[in-house]
Amino acid sequence: MIGSFKKMKKDEEYGGGNPYHCTDKTSVLQEARVFNETPVNVKKSTHVLTKILYLLNQGETLGTKEATDVFFAMTKLFQSNDIILRRLVYLGIKELCGVAEDTIIVTSSLTKDMTGREDQYRAPAIRALCKITDASMLQAVERYMKQAMVDRASGVSSAALVSCRHLAQHSPDVVKRWVAEVQEAVQSDNVMVQFHGLGVLHQIRKSDKLAVTKMVSKLISYGLRSPYAICLLIRIVAKLVEEEDSGIGESRLMEYLESMLRHKAEMVVYEAANAIVALSTSTSRDLVAAIAVLQLFLSSPKPTLRFAAVRTLGKVAMTQPAAVTACNLDLENLLQDVNRSIATLAITTLLKTGSEGSIDRLMRSISAFLNDISDEFKIVVVEALRSLALQYPRKQAVLMGQLADMLRSEGGLAYKEAIASTIITIIEDNPEAKEKGLDHLCEFIEDCEHTTLAVRILHLLGREGPRTARPARYIRFIYNRVILENAAVRAAAVSVLARFGAECSELLPNILVLLQRCMLDTEDEVRDRSTYYHALLSSDDTSLIARCILNPPMYSLSSLERALLTFLAGDTSEAFDASCVPMAPPPPSTASMTSAAGSSITAAISAAPDAGTTPAQRHEERTISSHDKYVEQLSGIPAFASLGPLFKSSLPVELTESETEYVVRCVKHTFLNHIVLQFDCSNTLNDQLLENVSVGLEEDGSSWQILHTLPCPSLPYSSPGTCYILLAIPEDIMQTTGTFTATLKFQVRDCDPITGEPETEDGYQDDYTLEDLEISVSDHVNKAQRSNFAAAWEELGPSSELEDTFALSSLSTLSEAVIQVTNFLGMHPCDRSDRVPDGKSSHTLYLAGTYRGGHAVLVRAKLALSDGVAMQLTVRSTDPNVSEVIASAVG
Structure with missing residues (x-):
């Protein structure tokens, strides 16, 4: 006994460790032969089976044959009545049944144990x-x-x-x-x-x-x-409260939630408080009672309760900071909590609820414990500082100083990116803070170890630096990157130097000298960029400089590759035409939302269903589907292989409610002369098998022509299927929008709800009415990024300009107008014009896009509050017909 104790003590001194960390799959599978021994070797089998379970839980995978062999060998262990070994066998069955074959063989043994007398x-x-x-x-x-x-x-x-x-x-x-x-x-x-x-x-x-x-x-x-x-x-009750017409009086449900605030179990009290503060229907009286309970938990001796309370209060502070103000004193006491996670959540909550006068004190508190927490919690603090900076613009200098100190401290890439993003947000929100913020970022990249972050900051310098009062002060920081950094950063620095030369004529001679020096670089990418930009800047062609440096084309690389391969495989006697290659979509704009297309913008605005969606929902809705995925998918269908490059794919449009018998949504794929309608269908009825599923379209006019229909052969229960329709786009550009009546057509065969097997040989025809499908102007326009809108506007010139005035009477704010106009036209806001400063009565929105066929189009919308919103719309394009169709679509 004493010897055993000494051995355990010795193992503890040497650190013990994981006895299975060197376990090898091949050797363990060899050891699994012990399962076949008769009688069962309980000790060895337990050890080997534990190793197998360890490997599986560490992510190791077994092939079908390996899993089957182990599974069948393991079933022989049912001969033993050892409790520990038997329970390990059960775990092994659960882990291997998804991979091994013929697992049904153990059914009788399991049924016997299930109905036996041994509860274990x-x-x-x-x-x-x-x-x-x-x-x-x-x-x-x-x-x-x-x-x-x-x-x-x-x-x-x-x-x-x-x-x-x-x-x-x-x-x-x-x-x-x-x-x-x-x-x-x-x-x-x-x-x-x-x-x-x-x-x-x-x-x-x-x-x-x-x-x-x-x-x-x-x-x-x-x-x-x-x-x-x-x-x-x-x-469950909280979910019913959120729903309308729950069948139980809302007051009764709220009374139940409030009564649980007085329950004897702490977990119940917290759950009730958390549910009440999360309800969108909660009144100020409801919040007071719930927050009072959470405030008591802040002083609890149990760390779990303190953590839960401060985390919940932090969520409330994001939407209703005034309601949490009463807890500020208790939150400040938590800044000294031994649990640094609790202290971090407390400081971030205080940053959301604190007044402008308390910011300086909070900054000192942050500095005191910032080095004691992980990067994950540091990022939470940075996000709180971002919100505070946007809330109190006059304190941005103090906050930016704190962020600069944090930027110079130790930390990983994610932490440094969060700080840099916050400084960039402050720069974009407050022009007065631009130069100070750029100075902090310039100092940071002198010692930045992260290539991606250095490139991002250089890109920001190239966008904002030329527009400052003294752009020459940034050249030194940029050229230092050419001398001191790796090839990727050097190449980015060369592009930034070119932007300064293009926008600052007084710096051009010096920029040309620096570019000449860069031509001697050891990296061919840096040399090529230097030569290219030097030639452009030396040409004195302002239109060429604007098109190639200030607003360079940003092609979709996958589409460009396909177009080049097609060109090389055919007749190459003529020059390659890049106008047919779609542009890469720009990053989502802050104000962007799901398009609400309509026959006129006022109708679309008044009918828009998502005007009140949350930012998270809008972000999810505007996520652009993978262009590469659709290109690969459509090119594999012979009927669509010769349509040319895919110009644009829309977001999915729901043609049914989500809880109906059949769920259908449509994705519109736009090509140069055609539109492919992709209908993704789901059958939610387990007693029906749908066959030969297609969608029928009818339009009031006759301008659209259906060229081809590809039905879905079979649509079983809960297995999605897809059918397609190929439309020819009318030659008249003014007839390229329309509304179609859609009907889902199919053949029904009744089937067994459990097995899914059809019960009849022959089915019957049926159809299901869908929502109308609309092809709008936004389906012909792809978003385009213009980092310098003024240069792009001047480049297009007034030759194809159209101007008109509209009254958006259904709108009451400029922000709503910006969102709806942007979505209706399907274009990208430039120069951060989608952000409307508070208190303004007028605003100018700049939009950029590419019309089908590669025609650049720019829109300048001057908005003013006047019994709604008045809008003066000016459109410029490389094609006068495009200007006309964009302007007429708004009318």
């Missing part, structure tokens, strides 16, 4: 059995599952209920038949059984709003013993 076998056997059971086998074990859910042993009952939640994902109809046993489990005295029972009951009924309402009403009146179940019920 029964619960894990249930979990393992449900893992390998499919819909066709489920009926064979249904009786045992129903008995297990109401078993006297709480572990067995919980195992059965948790397994039900997994089974309901692929066999919901079978699990619904067990609702009586689930309801009995909800009445259990065991806290975990009651919790799991409520989870299963809600999963069964969540698609039936009336059933959920009845369940909640009963449980509120009856009461639950389990604090875990009560927490789940609170979440």
